Amino acid sequence: MRTVSEHRAAVAALLPRSPVETRPLLGALGLVLAEDLRSPIALPPFDNSAMDGFAVRSVDVACATERDPVRLPVAEDIPAGRTDSPPLLPGTAHRIMTGAAVPPGADTVVPVEHTGGYAGAAVRIDRPAAPGAHVRRAGEDTAAGAVLLAAGTVLGAAQLGLAAAVGLPTVPVYRPVSVLVLSTGSELVAPGEALRHGQIYESNGTMLAAAVTEAGGVAEQLRFVPDDVPEFLARLAMRFAAGAPDLLLTSGGVSAGAFEVVKDALADRGVEFIRVAMQPGGPQGAGRLVGLGPDSAEVSVVTLPGNPVSSQVSFEVFVRPALRAAMGHPRPDRPVVRVPLGESLRSPAGKRQFRRGTLDAVAGTVRTVGGPGSHLLSALARADCLIALDGERGEHREGEDVEVWLLER
Amino acid sequence: MRTVSEHRAAVAALLPRSPVETRPLLGALGLVLAEDLRSPIALPPFDNSAMDGFAVRSVDVACATERDPVRLPVAEDIPAGRTDSPPLLPGTAHRIMTGAAVPPGADTVVPVEHTGGYAGAAVRIDRPAAPGAHVRRAGEDTAAGAVLLAAGTVLGAAQLGLAAAVGLPTVPVYRPVSVLVLSTGSELVAPGEALRHGQIYESNGTMLAAAVTEAGGVAEQLRFVPDDVPEFLARLAMRFAAGAPDLLLTSGGVSAGAFEVVKDALADRGVEFIRVAMQPGGPQGAGRLVGLGPDSAEVSVVTLPGNPVSSQVSFEVFVRPALRAAMGHPRPDRPVVRVPLGESLRSPAGKRQFRRGTLDAVAGTVRTVGGPGSHLLSALARADCLIALDGERGEHREGEDVEVWLLER
Numbered sequence: 002m003r004t005v006s007e008h009r010a011a012v013a014a015l016l017p018r019s020p021v022e023t024r025p026l027l028g029a030l031g032l033v034l035a036e037d038l039r040s041p042i043a044l045p046p047f048d049n050s051a052m053d054g055f056a057v058r059s060v061d062v063a064c065a066t067e068r069d070p071v072r073l074p075v076a077e078d079i080p081a082g083r084t085d086s087p088p089l090l091p092g093t094a095h096r097i098m099t100g101a102a103v104p105p106g107a108d109t110v111v112p113v114e115h116t117g118g119y120a121g122a123a124v125r126i127d128r129p130a131a132p133g134a135h136v137r138r139a140g141e142d143t144a145a146g147a148v149l150l151a152a153g154t155v156l157g158a159a160q161l162g163l164a165a166a167v168g169l170p171t172v173p174v175y176r177p178v179s180v181l182v183l184s185t186g187s188e189l190v191a192p193g194e195a196l197r198h199g200q201i202y203e204s205n206g207t208m209l210a211a212a213v214t215e216a217g218g219v220a221e222q223l224r225f226v227p228d229d230v231p232e233f234l235a236r237l238a239m240r241f242a243a244g245a246p247d248l249l250l251t252s253g254g255v256s257a258g259a260f261e262v263v264k265d266a267l268a269d270r271g272v273e274f275i276r277v278a279m280q281p282g283g284p285q286g287a288g289r290l291v292g293l294g295p296d297s298a299e300v301s302v303v304t305l306p307g308n309p310v311s312s313q314v315s316f317e318v319f320v321r322p323a324l325r326a327a328m329g330h331p332r333p334d335r336p337v338v339r340v341p342l343g344e345s346l347r348s349p350a351g352k353r354q355f356r357r358g359t360l361d362a363v364a365g366t367v368r369t370v371g372g373p374g375s376h377l378l379s380a381l382a383r384a385d386c387l388i389a390l391d392g393e394r395g396e397h398r399e400g401e402d403v404e405v406w407l408l409e410r
Numbered sequence: 411m412r413t414v415s416e417h418r419a420a421v422a423a424l425l426p427r428s429p430v431e432t433r434p435l436l437g438a439l440g441l442v443l444a445e446d447l448r449s450p451i452a453l454p455p456f457d458n459s460a461m462d463g464f465a466v467r468s469v470d471v472a473c474a475t476e477r478d479p480v481r482l483p484v485a486e487d488i489p490a491g492r493t494d495s496p497p498l499l500p501g502t503a504h505r506i507m508t509g510a511a512v513p514p515g516a517d518t519v520v521p522v523e524h525t526g527g528y529a530g531a532a533v534r535i536d537r538p539a540a541p542g543a544h545v546r547r548a549g550e551d552t553a554a555g556a557v558l559l560a561a562g563t564v565l566g567a568a569q570l571g572l573a574a575a576v577g578l579p580t581v582p583v584y585r586p587v588s589v590l591v592l593s594t595g596s597e598l599v600a601p602g603e604a605l606r607h608g609q610i611y612e613s614n615g616t617m618l619a620a621a622v623t624e625a626g627g628v629a630e631q632l633r634f635v636p637d638d639v640p641e642f643l644a645r646l647a648m649r650f651a652a653g654a655p656d657l658l659l660t661s662g663g664v665s666a667g668a669f670e671v672v673k674d675a676l677a678d679r680g681v682e683f684i685r686v687a688m689q690p691g692g693p694q695g696a697g698r699l700v701g702l703g704p705d706s707a708e709v710s711v712v713t714l715p716g717n718p719v720s721s722q723v724s725f726e727v728f729v730r731p732a733l734r735a736a737m738g739h740p741r742p743d744r745p746v747v748r749v750p751l752g753e754s755l756r757s758p759a760g761k762r763q764f765r766r767g768t769l770d771a772v773a774g775t776v777r778t779v780g781g782p783g784s785h786l787l788s789a790l791a792r793a794d795c796l797i798a799l800d801g802e803r804g805e806h807r808e809g810e811d812v813e814v815w816l817l818e819r
Contacts, residue, residue, distance in 0.1 A: 026601070027631075030620050045785060046605060053667035080637065080669050082597030084606040098667045100597055100716070102608040113666065142780075143788045150791060157817075158624055159722060162617025163791040166610070166718060170602035187491030188509055192435070193579035196455060197493040199511040201575070208571025211439050215567055222436075228489065257522060258462035258507045260489050307509070309575060313568060371551075376454060379552045382559060382572040408566075 003285075005318060005353045008277045011287050012319040015301040016248060016327040019175040026161045031217060032174035033329035034160075038150040040167040043140035048103040051135045055094040055116060055124050056107035059132040070117055070127040079104060094124050103136050110135035143167065153331050175329040178218045181246040182209045184225040185233060185253040185262045186307055191224075204378065205252040205312045209305075212316050213250070216324045221246065228254060228262040238293050245300045247327075249290065250320065253307025256284045263304045272302050278392060279353045281311035281375035282318065308375035314355045317387060317406070335387075335406040342388075342401050343368040350395040357384035358405065367405050384408065412694075414727060414762045417686045420696050421728040424710040425657060425736040428584040435570045440626060441583040442738035443569075447559040449576040452549035457512040460544045464503040464525060464533050465516035468541040479526055479536040488513060503533050512545050519544035552576065562740050584738040587627045590655040591618045593634040594642060594662040594671045595716055600633075613787065614661040614721045618714075621725050622659070625733045630655065637663060637671040647702050654709045656736075658699065659729065662716030665693045672713045681711050687801060688762045690720035690784035691727070717784035723764045726796060726815070744796075744815040751797075751810050752777040759804040766793035767814065776814050793817065 003011075021035040050056065057073060065071040073094040077087040081100040089095055089106035096119070097103070097110060109130040117125035143149060149167065150160055156172065164172055189203040190196055206222045213220035223240060226233050237249070254263035255274060264274050264286065272288035286304035293300065305315040317335070325333035343366030348354035356369045357380050367388055371380020389404040390397060397403060412420075430444040459465065466482060474480040482503040486496045490509040498504055498515035505528070506512070506519060518539040526534035552558060558576065559569055565581065573581050598612040599605055615631045622629035632649060635642050646658070663672035664683055673683050673695065681697035695713035702709065714724045726744070734742035752775030757763035765778045766789050776797055780789020798813040799806055806812060 026616050027619055027623070030623055042605065044788065046610060047607060051783070051785070053665060078668075081595055082608060082636070084608045086607060096668070098669060099665060100595070100610070137783065137785050141783075142786050149788055158617050158621035158725075159787070159791045159793070159817075161620045162613045162718060162722065163787050165601045165616040166613035166787050168599075168601045168603075168605060168611045170600075186509070187489060189491070190577075191579075192574045192577045194577075196451065196577060198456060198495060199491060199493045201455060201509065202577045204571045204575035207435050207574040208567050210436055211570045212567035214436070214439055227491070256462060256508060259487075259505070260507060309571060313571065316567075374460070374546065374550075376460070376546050377551050378568070378572050378575050379453065379558055382568045384568070408568075 003275050003277045005277060005279050008275070008285055008287070009319055009322065012303055013323040013326060015287060015289065015303065016178065016323045018329065019178055019327045021173050022176045023171045023173050025171055026164055029156050029172045029174045030161065032156055032177065034150055034152055034154045034156060035173045035175050035329060037148045037152050038164060038169070038172065040143045040145060040147050040149050041169070042167055043145045044143040044167055045137050045139055045141065047139050049100050049137050050097045050103055050110045051099065051137050052110055052112040053098050054110050054112040054135065055126070056089060056097040056103055056110050057094045057126070057130065058089065058091060058107060059109045059130050061092055062111065062126045063129050065126050065128055067127045070125045072123045072125050074123050075119065077104070108132045153329060155330065178248060178324050178327050179221065179246040180213045180218050180248045180250050181221050181223060181240065182206055182213065183223040183249065183251050185228060185251060186225065187227040189225045204309050205307065208309065208313055209250055209252060209316060212313065212321065213324065216321045217328055217330070218324050228260045230262055230266045233262050233266045234293065241293055241300065245298050247301065249300055249302045250305065251302070252305045252312045255286050255304045255306055267302065267304065271299070272304065274304070278351060279318070279355065280349050280373065281308060281355070282306055282315040285315065309378045310375040310381050313381060314387065318355065335408065338405050338407065339402040340365070340367040340405045342366065342397055342399055342403050345399045346390065346397040348390040348392065348395055348397065350392065352392045354390040354392065356388040356390065357381050358386045358388040359384060360386055360405070367403065412684050412686045414686060414688050417684070417694055417696070418728055418731065421712055422732040422735060424696060424698065424712065425587065425732045427738065428587055428656070428736045430582050431585045432580045432582050434580055435573055438565050438581045438583045439570065441565055441586065443559055443561055443563045443565060444582045444584050444738060446557045446561050447573060447578070447581065449552045449554060449556050449558050450578070451576055452554045453552040453576055454546050454548055454550065456548050458509050458546050459506045459512055459519045460508065460546050461519055461521040462507050463519050463521040463544065464535070465498060465506045465512055465519050466503045466535070466539065467498065467500060467516060468518045468539050470501055471520065471535045472538050474535050474537055476536045479534045481532045481534050483532050484528065517541045562738060564739065587657060587733050587736050588655040589622045589627050589629050589657045589659050590632060590649065591615055591622065591629055592632040592658065592660050594637060594660060595634065596636040598634045613718050614716065617718065617722055618659055618661060618725060621722065621730065622733065625730045626737055626739070627733050637669045639671055639675045642671050642675045643702065650702055650709065654707050656710065658709055658711045659714065660711070661714045661721045664695050664713045664715055676711065676713065680708070681713065683713070687760060688727070688764065689758050689782065690717060690764070691715055691724040694724065694728070718787045719784040719790050722790060723796065727764065744817065747814050747816065748811040749774070749776040749814045751775065751806055751808055751812050754808045755799065755806040757799040757801065757804055757806065759801065761801045763799040763801065765797040765799065766790050767795045767797040768793060769795055769814070776812065
């Protein structure tokens with residue numbers, strides 16, 4: 002029997018770091034920068050005005066007072082975007098707008114609020130201006146060649162804005178991992194269709210595809226297949242002919258029953274089926290599938306158990322961290338905190354048990370929602386965390402600190 | 411001069427609750443449920459086996475021991491998905507798989523691990539089985555008609571999985587808000603092109619479109635326009651002819667300069683331009699634009715200042731919470747915590763100042779990254795929080811608790 006850590010490592014080994022690809026900025030939102038991003042230019046690229054006002058020489062207004070203001074003839078209008086550099090002659094001013102280049106010869110900007118008005122020919126300035134005031138220096142934010150963002154940075158709005166500001170139309174990121182999701186089970190019926198006795202609605206495909214998407218991967222859902230080995234293999238081979246995914250993720254058909262389609266189909270093809278010391282989610286499988294992919298390529302496979310809660314908890318424990326690590330995410334795991342239990346609990350000895358929980362922010366405790374049964378999907382949907390109970394002691398007393406994985410939405 | 415709260419309310423009033431639309435499950439990921447979701451069926455829909463094993467009558471195995479096991483003839487095989495209901499006769503067993511319907515007449519399941527083997531005709535059972543053991547009762551997870559998920563629930567993988575499990579192919583959600591992003595400024599050049607003196611790369615469009623997407627909205631970026639009122643209006647009218655967005659979001663052209671294209675174009679058309687007691691981001695505008703939309707429809711408009719940091723901070727303070735509230739999000743605001751300052755700071759008296767910060771988890775403090783200048787975009791890109799300084803006191807001492815908005819990625 003494998004420990005949770007051992008199987009986490011086995012799954013992680015199936016998902017190496019994703020290749021680097023160059024993407025336009027908005028297509029890189031939420032992805033991870035694969036290389037240090039260096040600035041090709043200084044930012045700001047040139048000295049520019051922080052205010053709407055007048056570019057002057059500070060010496061020309063050094064003695065200005067309200068009683069004895071200085072009047073300077075206004076020689077030029079410099080709106081933002083003016084691309085020539087009209088020099089400022091001593092004893093004159095240029096009207097300048099926020100963001101416009103400070104003209105050669107000027108060393109300060111007098112904001113329009115500090116002037117006594119502008120009649121079109123001359124401006125009245127009634128106080129001194131310190132050299133450099135209201136001037137943003139070239140390179141003050143970033144020097145040319147400086148590292149703007151380190152490899153491993155998650156790209157959000159501000160980071161993409163910065164890349165745009167230094168003129169980069171694209172960024173190198175780790176490619177999102179492609180995951181083919183396939184559920185198995187002869188009892189499954191698609192939502193929206195009629196249910197006969199003994200049948201249930203297929204939910205793992207939707208749940209896993211959504212979870213892959215939330216984790217930053219690209220999910221493709223294959224329509225579920227019955228417990229039929231030839232049909233399972235044929236469906237996969239047909240899909241693989243169009244190109245193999247980075248990961249095949251199945252649910253169901255891995256247990257000890259008489260009709261275990263995934264196990265029966267893949268056990269001789271490179272996938273190892275084992276039991277993990279956890280509850281729910283004991284039966285697991287992982288490996289590299291050979292002989293079905295195009296050009297005999299190997300396809301990484303993780304096979305999850307079929308009970309919905311087992312499937313989703315297994316995804317959280319094994320697949321999500323491996324997917325996010327493959328995409329370079331600096332924090333592949335869920336945030337983990339230790340919180341006192343709001344109730345006493347028992348867990349199976351020798352196993353790691355993952356219970357569905359809710360945090361009580363007022364009491365500062367965590368409680369279970371629903372029982373340990375792996376069919377209790379509505380409790381999972383109400384949970385905001387997983388309570389990861391340590392398997393060495395089967396008894397957990399109220400008030401005892403336990404490990405809690407925060408499920409954020 | 412408006413307070414931050416007053417302008418937040420003005421912007422929020424422009425974005426009423428978004429209409430409800432019905433979406434397929436995977437298309438609803440991350441959106442908010444608009445109505446209570448009731449289960450059309452019980453879950454599980456029928457009594458079913460929690461294990462692979464044998465369905466029996468508990469009375470038939472009540473006296474079984476290892477020394478004196480009970481042998482029961484196996485009458486039927488019930489794989490998951492079998493849709494008929496073969497009754498169990500007293501003194502017999504049906505082989506049953508996990509998830510299969512427990513047959514009429516059986517009241518317990520003996521897991522295969524608790525049997526002494528099955529030779530094809532009879533099974534040897536060597537211990538008693540309690541009534542109801544390893545049987546998942548119909549309705550144990552959810553009763554038919556019960557509220558599965560309350561209106562206002564954010565739909566993640568588990569919630570969508572639950573909807574699928576009760577057979578719902580679609581869910582009613584608040585429609586994502588559509589936002590048209592338009593930057594203005596004659597100094598702007600697209601990333602990837604050559605920069606002349608006095609020009610800068612356009613970054614607000616990318617940054618705001620990414621921020622809208624992160625907030626759950628649907629962003630459309632119009633190519634930026636120069637500081638030219640007729641061109642600005644023509645560009646908008648042309649785009650509006652194809653259908654108006656829920657929100658027009660502009661940046662630039664709202665200050666006190668001589669060439670303020672957004673203000674000049676929209677001030678007489680229903681948009682109010684005011685100053686907010688904050689730094690950065692003092693000049694703001696908001697209103698309902700009349701006379702440009704198709705069929706004289708009004709279009710909600712928020713006009714942000716053009717400096718990149720001002721623009722992004724204004725988005726965080728005014729637009730993001732309003733967008734998320736319109737989409738029904740139960741937590742429209744960023745998580746807010748109070749953290750001791752790791753340094754002493756000054757802020758402008760009478761204004762709310764938003765500084766870019768980083769949390770020091772070891773010291774348990776927050777420090778600024780970069781100065782207060784609204785052009786310091788690289789500091790914004792390194793920040794993991796905004797420090798919201800109270801404008802009543804301009805002095806903030808090291809160790810003093812300040813309000814911190816957590817920017818998560």
